[in-house]
Each structure stands twice: as C-alpha cells, then as structure tokens.
Amino acid sequence: MTSTQTGLLLALTVSLLTACGSTLPGLAGDRQGQTAPRYDYLATVPLQSGDTVASVQAAVGGTVVSWDKSDCASGLAGSCQALVGMNGAASLSAQSIGNNLGRVVTVEANKDQFSGGGVLTATINGSRAYWAGGSLLAWSGGSRAYWAGGTYDPIPQNSGLWNTLHLQQAQALAPNLGAGVTVAVIDTGLDLSHPAFVGSLTDPSTWKDYVGGDAAPQDEGTLGVGGFGHGTNVAGIILQIAPMAKIMPIRVLGSDGSGDVINIASAITWAGAHGAKVINLSLGSTSDSKTVQDAIKAVTAKNILVTSSAGNGNVDKLTYPAATSEQIGGLLSVGSVTPLDVKSAFSNYSKDLQIVAPGEIVYAPAPGNMMAAWSGTSQAAPMAAGALALAMGQTLKVPVSSLENILTNSAFNIYINPLNIPYAKDQKLGSGRLDLSAFLAQSVK
Known part of the structure; x- marks a missing residue:
C-alpha cells in the first residue's frame, strides 16, 4: 500500500470511527440480527436461599435472563443475583418488586447504548x-x-x-x-x-x-x-x-x-x-x-x-x-x-x-x-x-x-x-x- x-x-x-463512536439511542427495540427476545427494562435481584427462577419471575413480572448463584457466600456486588428482563412501561417499580421479595432491587432502562x-x-x-x-x-x-x-x-x-x-x-x-x-x-x-x-x-x-x-x-x-x-x-x-x-x-x-x-x-x-x-x-x-x-x-x-x-x-x-x-x-x-x-x-x-x-x-x-x-x-x-x-x-x-x-x-x-x-x-x-x-x-x- x-x-x-x-x-x-x-x-x-x-x-467512520467518529460516526461509530456515538451512543446508540433509545430503549431495546429491533436490532439488526436480533432474534432473541428484547427487553425495555432490567431488574437486578439479589438471590436468597429458596429462590427459584419461577418465584423470581413471578415477583418481578419478567423473564430471568441471567441467574448466578455461584458465589453467594462472597457478598460481592454482582455475585449471587439474577437479571430479569421486563417489557412495557415497567408497571412494577424497584420498590414494589423489592417489597414483593423482601430485599432491595434495582431497575434500569435496558438501553441499546x-x-x-x-x-x-x-x-x-x-x-x-x-x-x-x-x-x-x-x-x-x-x-x-x-x-x-x-x-x-x-x-x-x-x-x-x-x-x-x-x-x-x-x-x-x-x-x-x-x-x-x-x-x-x-x-x-x-x-x-x-x-x-x-x-x-x-x-x-x-x-x-x-x-x-x-x-x-x-x-x-x-x-x-x-x-x-x-x-x-x-x-x-x-x-x-x-x-x-x-x-x-x-x-x-x-x-x-x-x-x-x-x-x-x-x-x-x-x-x-x-x-x-x-x-x-x-x-x-x-x-x-x-x-x-x-x-x-x-x-x-x-x-x-x-x-x-x-x-x-x-x-x-x-x-x-x-x-x-x-x-x-x-x-x-x-x-x-x-x-x-x-x-x-x-x-x-x-x-x-x-x-x-x-x-x-x-x-x-x-x-x-x-x-x-x-x-x-x-x-x-x-x-x-x-x-x-x-x-x-x-x-x-x-x-x-x-x-x-x-x-x-x-x-x-x-x-x-x-x-x-x-x-x-x-x-x-x-x-x-x-x-x-x-x-x-x-x-x-
């Protein structure tokens, strides 16, 4: 060359790089090549003894996407938790989900960012x-x-x-x-x-x-x-x-x-x-x-x-x-x-x-x-x-x-x-x- x-x-x-570096706007929507379900919001749920995928999904009103109980004894942030995808207008707030489960839960917009x-x-x-x-x-x-x-x-x-x-x-x-x-x-x-x-x-x-x-x-x-x-x-x-x-x-x-x-x-x-x-x-x-x-x-x-x-x-x-x-x-x-x-x-x-x-x-x-x-x-x-x-x-x-x-x-x-x-x-x-x-x-x- x-x-x-x-x-x-x-x-x-x-x-081209300048164009590629910008944040992609909006909540989860149709993405090129996407065939898996998309979610508008995600809830982070700390897991406790006795939790099951079904019980967490019922309390949150969504679908468990990630379930990690591999290191529950450590107490590390991000360990021993489930990520739950939710669609719609997030009818359940973090506080109401937390009340349902008896623990602190966070809810975040699942932006395509x-x-x-x-x-x-x-x-x-x-x-x-x-x-x-x-x-x-x-x-x-x-x-x-x-x-x-x-x-x-x-x-x-x-x-x-x-x-x-x-x-x-x-x-x-x-x-x-x-x-x-x-x-x-x-x-x-x-x-x-x-x-x-x-x-x-x-x-x-x-x-x-x-x-x-x-x-x-x-x-x-x-x-x-x-x-x-x-x-x-x-x-x-x-x-x-x-x-x-x-x-x-x-x-x-x-x-x-x-x-x-x-x-x-x-x-x-x-x-x-x-x-x-x-x-x-x-x-x-x-x-x-x-x-x-x-x-x-x-x-x-x-x-x-x-x-x-x-x-x-x-x-x-x-x-x-x-x-x-x-x-x-x-x-x-x-x-x-x-x-x-x-x-x-x-x-x-x-x-x-x-x-x-x-x-x-x-x-x-x-x-x-x-x-x-x-x-x-x-x-x-x-x-x-x-x-x-x-x-x-x-x-x-x-x-x-x-x-x-x-x-x-x-x-x-x-x-x-x-x-x-x-x-x-x-x-x-x-x-x-x-x-x-x-x-x-x-x-x-």
Missing part, C-alpha cells in the same frame, strides 16, 4: 485473501503465515506493530504462549468455522449468543457493513500475541455493532462463571450502567482481568466501562496510537486512561476464510488482553491482581514525542504505549 493510499485510508477511518466502534479499514490490496489448508495466502511475495498445531508465525502485514511491541522477545519470555488461559471475547461473535480458530476455541458448552438466543455466537452480516467481522478481528489479535490461549466467544452485539445493557452484563457474568481468566470488551457507551459496573466488579474480585476500549470520538472522556477503570481494580482502559506512537486521530483520551497500544490497520482473520484490517481502540484493547494471557500462562512473580499495575508501569514513554505533548499534562494517554517484553520481564519467572 502506498503512502497516499494509507493517508486516504486513515482519513476515511477517522470519519453500547457500540463496538472500530471500522474495517483494509483487505489485502482491496481484494480478498483466503485462508486455505491452515495457511494465510498473503500478497507480499507469496509469503504465508501458518496456523498449525497451536503455533503461529505472525501475519507479516503486522510485523511493524509486533516489532514495536517486542512481541518476539515477549513470547520468548513466555514460552507457554498463553496455554491454559481462557480469554472471553464479548463482541459480535466469531466466524466459528474460520481455520484460524481451529483448536483455539473453548468447549462449545461455554459459548453464548445473547443476540441470537442460542449457543452459536456466529459473526453475521456483510463484511464492511456495521460491526460484521469486528469480533473475529479482535479474537485474531489476541491469538497473534498469545497463540496457545483459548478464546471463549460470546455474542452481545448485533451485525450493526450495537448491544444493550442486559446482554453486556449477562455476558460478563457468564464468562466469569465459565472459566475466563481475561475478558476483552472492545465496546463502549457514553452512558454508564450500574448493572454492567457491578458485573465487572464481581469478576475482577475473583482475579479475572478485564480490558476495555477507550472509545473513538477523539474527545477528552472515555466511554464506559473504560471510564470506570480508575475506580475498579482489574479493569484496564486502553486507547490507540499510530505505529509511530502518536495518538490516533480517533482515540479518546483522558486523565483516567491507563495505557495505549497500536490500533490502526491491524490485520487479523475476517469472516469467510479471509484476512482484513480494522482500526480503532477496539483493536488496541485485545493487545493488552493478549499480553495478560501471555503472563497468566506462566508462573508469575506477582499476584494476578498486580498485573494491571505492572502492565501500565512498564509502558514505553510516548510523551517524549513532541506530537503527544498536548496530552502530557495529567497523562491523558495513560502511562504510555504497551511494551510486551518489558511487561513479561517484570511479571513472570
């Missing part, structure tokens, strides 16, 4: 690249990247990114390559039949599709339209960094890239209950949700680490849940920089941002046995998730709860670049750019 083509591509990317952000920026020379026989046919000199037997030779089109992050050195420090670590990708789903994911997914009993209402979280749509391919790309980025990790696919975003509160919260709870050690949230909203916050607090309290994208509006404020990362230990907010370590034109920034990673034109698998590049903070977040998976696959020098701080403290200082000086006050690009080898050197034995 020529420099002129790259410039035009990035200009288009900024335009989350967006995956990011945008498809390139296929190979504008044409399709096919994965066949376990190999990726690339355009440069007929070179190939192989996925076979759990080993991975990184996609050559990403070689500049991985050199910057010191991926090769990091993988040498973490030779297990993330083995034994499950990373939940809560997104648009994956192309489950893509050769890139053969042997790299968790058992299908752990999969979930909250959009389709089944256990097959297949990425659906038309490539280049809406969010189709977003989750496939995100998962592929994680596996390039930690190729022996397992991906748990959970679909919460429709093919238009949007998702609602109850599905995001339910997915986080599901991932935490089914073996995830890292959860990647390449999605965000300009509105906060207590229900989602509580779900994140519950999983991070169990030493599950969560990475969240900062948002693509080029504003001095992070999207949620990344915006709460300073208040919730174990939740890491991730922004985007260019390959030259300059803030991406689309990336949100804030004194609350913790770290940045390269999020522009990142190649990974795409639906239909293809490879394609996406740009956005959605592509930066899974780089941090992959880093955490690499570390957690090894014997650690430190507790899991310390990994977040080590990751940020080992970051490369990008404020020495004059173009980043406007963000230096209050470190609005976080502690710097992710450095995989520096992180692994400080975190694993």
Whole structure:
C-alpha cells in the first residue's frame, strides 16, 4: 500500500470511527440480527436461599435472563443475583418488586447504548485473501503465515506493530504462549468455522449468543457493513500475541455493532462463571450502567482481568466501562496510537486512561476464510488482553491482581514525542504505549 493510499485510508477511518463512536439511542427495540427476545427494562435481584427462577419471575413480572448463584457466600456486588428482563412501561417499580421479595432491587432502562466502534479499514490490496489448508495466502511475495498445531508465525502485514511491541522477545519470555488461559471475547461473535480458530476455541458448552438466543455466537452480516467481522478481528489479535490461549466467544452485539445493557452484563457474568481468566470488551457507551459496573466488579474480585476500549470520538472522556477503570481494580482502559506512537486521530483520551497500544490497520482473520484490517481502540484493547494471557500462562512473580499495575508501569514513554505533548499534562494517554517484553520481564519467572 502506498503512502497516499494509507493517508486516504486513515482519513476515511477517522470519519467512520467518529460516526461509530456515538451512543446508540433509545430503549431495546429491533436490532439488526436480533432474534432473541428484547427487553425495555432490567431488574437486578439479589438471590436468597429458596429462590427459584419461577418465584423470581413471578415477583418481578419478567423473564430471568441471567441467574448466578455461584458465589453467594462472597457478598460481592454482582455475585449471587439474577437479571430479569421486563417489557412495557415497567408497571412494577424497584420498590414494589423489592417489597414483593423482601430485599432491595434495582431497575434500569435496558438501553441499546453500547457500540463496538472500530471500522474495517483494509483487505489485502482491496481484494480478498483466503485462508486455505491452515495457511494465510498473503500478497507480499507469496509469503504465508501458518496456523498449525497451536503455533503461529505472525501475519507479516503486522510485523511493524509486533516489532514495536517486542512481541518476539515477549513470547520468548513466555514460552507457554498463553496455554491454559481462557480469554472471553464479548463482541459480535466469531466466524466459528474460520481455520484460524481451529483448536483455539473453548468447549462449545461455554459459548453464548445473547443476540441470537442460542449457543452459536456466529459473526453475521456483510463484511464492511456495521460491526460484521469486528469480533473475529479482535479474537485474531489476541491469538497473534498469545497463540496457545483459548478464546471463549460470546455474542452481545448485533451485525450493526450495537448491544444493550442486559446482554453486556449477562455476558460478563457468564464468562466469569465459565472459566475466563481475561475478558476483552472492545465496546463502549457514553452512558454508564450500574448493572454492567457491578458485573465487572464481581469478576475482577475473583482475579479475572478485564480490558476495555477507550472509545473513538477523539474527545477528552472515555466511554464506559473504560471510564470506570480508575475506580475498579482489574479493569484496564486502553486507547490507540499510530505505529509511530502518536495518538490516533480517533482515540479518546483522558486523565483516567491507563495505557495505549497500536490500533490502526491491524490485520487479523475476517469472516469467510479471509484476512482484513480494522482500526480503532477496539483493536488496541485485545493487545493488552493478549499480553495478560501471555503472563497468566506462566508462573508469575506477582499476584494476578498486580498485573494491571505492572502492565501500565512498564509502558514505553510516548510523551517524549513532541506530537503527544498536548496530552502530557495529567497523562491523558495513560502511562504510555504497551511494551510486551518489558511487561513479561517484570511479571513472570
């Protein structure tokens, strides 16, 4: 790709990302690709001994969507609770439901407020690249990247990114390559039949599709339209960094890239209950949700680490849940920089941002046995998730709860670049750019 083509591509990317970063309005309604029931409101019900699905549904006047009694003894916010979907004008208030059940209940509008952000920026020379026989046919000199037997030779089109992050050195420090670590990708789903994911997914009993209402979280749509391919790309980025990790696919975003509160919260709870050690949230909203916050607090309290994208509006404020990362230990907010370590034109920034990673034109698998590049903070977040998976696959020098701080403290200082000086006050690009080898050197034995 020529420099002129790259410039035009990035200009288009900024335009599209700005559009994608806005909050999606309204209560739950018809979403593209949605076949599961939709709800206008959700009630969060703390569970007690003797509760059944039927008794809770009767008291609330709705349908139980998530039921978690796995950790009732802990008393953690978000543990031992049910999420109940309700339609109509919420005829029962939180107080009346609480009176019916004899406990405090919260009711929240189930807004369709989350967006995956990011945008498809390139296929190979504008044409399709096919994965066949376990190999990726690339355009440069007929070179190939192989996925076979759990080993991975990184996609050559990403070689500049991985050199910057010191991926090769990091993988040498973490030779297990993330083995034994499950990373939940809560997104648009994956192309489950893509050769890139053969042997790299968790058992299908752990999969979930909250959009389709089944256990097959297949990425659906038309490539280049809406969010189709977003989750496939995100998962592929994680596996390039930690190729022996397992991906748990959970679909919460429709093919238009949007998702609602109850599905995001339910997915986080599901991932935490089914073996995830890292959860990647390449999605965000300009509105906060207590229900989602509580779900994140519950999983991070169990030493599950969560990475969240900062948002693509080029504003001095992070999207949620990344915006709460300073208040919730174990939740890491991730922004985007260019390959030259300059803030991406689309990336949100804030004194609350913790770290940045390269999020522009990142190649990974795409639906239909293809490879394609996406740009956005959605592509930066899974780089941090992959880093955490690499570390957690090894014997650690430190507790899991310390990994977040080590990751940020080992970051490369990008404020020495004059173009980043406007963000230096209050470190609005976080502690710097992710450095995989520096992180692994400080975190694993």
